[in-house]
Amino acid sequence: MNEAGAWTEERVELLKKLWSDGLSASQIAAELGSVTRNAVIGKVHRLGLSGRAKNPAAASTPRAAAPRKAPTRSPSHPMGGPSSNPGAMTRGANALAPQYAPEPEAQAEPEPAPSEDVVIPFSERxxxxxxxxxxxxxxxxxxxxxxxxxxGSRSQTGLPYCSYHSRIAYQPAADRRRDRSKVRA
Known part of the structure; x- marks a missing residue:
């Protein structure tokens, strides 16, 4: 520390008094002059000063517990149990998942039935x-x-699957768009 900010006996005594009075390190630095807040904090730790008096203004006026305000909006998750509406609550990793209405079973398209040449015996797999x-x-x-x-069947040229499994794996773009529009509705 330079000469102007040297810790003399008088300055150390003033530091101890101001610290015990409850002043902050910034206030003490301003009071002492030519020292920084960090210099005050360092000196306090080196001196081992720990116990500080409470701020006299804060000690004389005890805090009254402010009454809590009622929430202004409804909670984001209703408190009803699973018996109230099992499909209404979404929790966990699915909390932000979009909710889709189930499709009527009459509109469900049948899956392609495997033709006789596609059924592969276990011994040929x-x-x-x-x-x-x-x-x-x-x-x-x-x-x-x-x-x-x-x-293990013969794959199509340039594709990893046979013709049957390619139809399952690769849907035409028009079919994919149509499926998305059903989900949004």
């Missing part, structure tokens, strides 16, 4: 070790079991 570049890579079964296999 291939494991990952037997899979070749020209074979269909459509997974069949549970990957965690030993019975997991791939379709």
């Amino acid at each position: 291939v494991t990952i070790m037997d899979l070749r570049e020209y074979m269909c890579r459509w997974p069949m079964g549970d990957p965690t079991t030993a019975e997991f296999r791939f379709c």
Whole structure:
């Protein structure tokens, strides 16, 4: 510290008095002059000054607990239990998920029925070790079991799947747009 801001005995005593009176480090620095707030904080810690008197104004006027205001808007999650309306509440990772109305079952399109040439016997399915570049890579079964296999039929040129599985995997763009419009309605 420079000569002007040297910690003399008088300045240290004044610091101790102001600190015990409850002044802030900034107020003490202004009172002492030529020292910064950080210098005051450092000196306080080096002196080991800890216990501070409460601000006399704050100690004389006890705080009255202010009454809480009633919420101005309704809560974002209703408090009704699952028995009140099970489909109404969304929780967890789905809290911001869009809610869609269920489609009537009369409009549901039937899934394409596999033709006879697409049904592959288990003995003709291939494991990952037997899979070749020209074979269909459509997974069949549970990957965690030993019975997991791939379709293995002849794949279409440039595609990883046979013609049947390509129709499932790749939908025309018009069909995808139509499906989205059903969801929004």
